[in-house]
Each structure stands twice: as C-alpha cells, then as structure tokens.
Amino acid sequence: MKKNILIGVCAGISSYKTCELIRLLVKDGFSVKVIMTESATEFVTPLVFQTLSVNMVYLDMFVPAKEEGIKHIELTEWTDICVVAPLTANTLSKIANGICDNLLTTVICALPEAKKIIFAPAMNTNMWKNPIIQENVDKLQGLKRYIFLNPGRGFLACGDYGEGRMPEPEEIYSKIKASLK
Numbered sequence: 001m002k003k004n005i006l007i008g009v010c011a012g013i014s015s016y017k018t019c020e021l022i023r024l025l026v027k028d029g030f031s032v033k034v035i036m037t038e039s040a041t042e043f044v045t046p047l048v049f050q051t052l053s054v055n056m057v058y059l060d061m062f063v064p065a066k067e068e069g070i071k072h073i074e075l076t077e078w079t080d081i082c083v084v085a086p087l088t089a090n091t092l093s094k095i096a097n098g099i100c101d102n103l104l105t106t107v108i109c110a111l112p113e114a115k116k117i118i119f120a121p122a123m124n125t126n127m128w129k130n131p132i133i134q135e136n137v138d139k140l141q142g143l144k145r146y147i148f149l150n151p152g153r154g155f156l157a158c159g160d161y162g163e164g165r166m167p168e169p170e171e172i173y174s175k176i177k178a179s180l181k
C-alpha cells in the first residue's frame with residue numbers, strides 16, 4: 001500500500017519547486033497532505049497545494065475540536081514520513097529548539113520517534129552559513145531521525161551566487177522513496 005506523505009511548506013521563494021515534488025508523489029500513487037506556515041501563504045497559495053495534493057491544506061492550529069478533531073495529533077497518526085520543503089532558517093531554528101508555535105512545528109515535535117523527517121533547507125548563503133543556523137543544523141543532524149538534504153550551490157533568488165538552493169524535487173522524491181524502504 002502506498003504511504004502517507006506529510007509535506008511542510010515554509011516561507012521561501014523555492015516553495016514553487018514543492019509543487020513539482022507533490023505532483024511527482026501524487027502521480028506515483030502516494031497520499032499527500034500539506035501544512036503551510038502562515039508566512040508561506042505569501043508565496044504559493046494554499047489553493048495550488050490543495051489542487052496538486054487533492055487534499056485540503058492545513059494552516060491553522062486552532063479549529064473547533066468537534067469539527068475536525070485535534071488536528072496536530074491526527075496528522076501525526078496519518079503520517080508515514082514528513083518532508084519539510086523548503087525549510088526556512090526560521091522554522092529550522094524553531095524545530096531545533098523545540099518551539100511549537102504553529103501547526104507545522106507542533107506536528108513535527110509530536111511525531112513519534114519512529115517516523116522520519118526529511119529536511120530540504122533553502123535560504124540565502126549568509127543565512128545558511130550563519131553559525132547559529134549551522135549550530136541548529138548540527139543539533140538536528142546529531143539526532144538519527146532527521147535527514148538533511150544539503151542545499152545546492154548556484155544562483156539564488158536574491159541574486160547572490162552560493163550555497164542555499166533548495167534541493168531539486170527529483171532529489172527529494174528519491175530520498176523519500178529510499179527512506180520508506
């Protein structure tokens with residue numbers, strides 16, 4: 001049976017690449033659900049992810065429990081593997097420090113230990129090289145369940161050249177499939 005993939009989308013320009021990732025997964029028969037941070041909705045609209053994933057997009061932490069249950073717990077039960085693409089410096093740092101101030105960070109914190117989480121960071125080179133961010137990356141990489149796909153080198157949306165590009169959708173897709181074996 002095909003697995004359930006939870007995709008977290010943070011507020012970066014490269015969230016347009018996440019559309020292609022979702023398309024690849026759905027085409028291959030995976031069930032896909034998307035959680036977006038509030039700031040992520042400034043980039044690609046929830047409607048795009050809703051249409052591509054053929055599922056509602058999750059945004060809010062707080063909904064009437066009667067209507068939808070306790071969403072962050074239901075989502076952790078539904079998920080076989082979680083992928084955050086793009087992972088911003090902000091959300092990376094929150095996760096590394098156990099901060100749970102939105103639905104995405106709360107679900108990640110509440111996911112059972114056995115469920116893997118793949119990170120596809122994307123950010124400006126200076127952000128990626130910032131020692132505080134690197135310290136947070138090291139902290140997460142030290143824990144077995146987190147799988148980091150290192151950002152690629154190239155021209156960034158801000159015009160700089162360097163490390164920080166989100167890994168390509170095909171690379172993330174291959175990592176998901178390999179991690180599910």
Ligand SMILES: Cc1cc2nc3c(=O)[nH]c(=O)nc-3n(C[C@H](O)[C@H](O)[C@H](O)COP(=O)(O)O)c2cc1C
Pocket residue numbers: 009010011012013014037038039040086087088089090091092122123124127
């Ligand atoms: C045009 C634009 C592009 C951005 N791209 C990125 C990015 O690629 N990576 C990143 O870490 N932050 C990026 N930011 C900053 C984040 O959007 C900002 O830190 C935001 O608070 C992150 O929110 P989130 O982690 O809750 O999604 C960008 C901001 C703007 C205005």
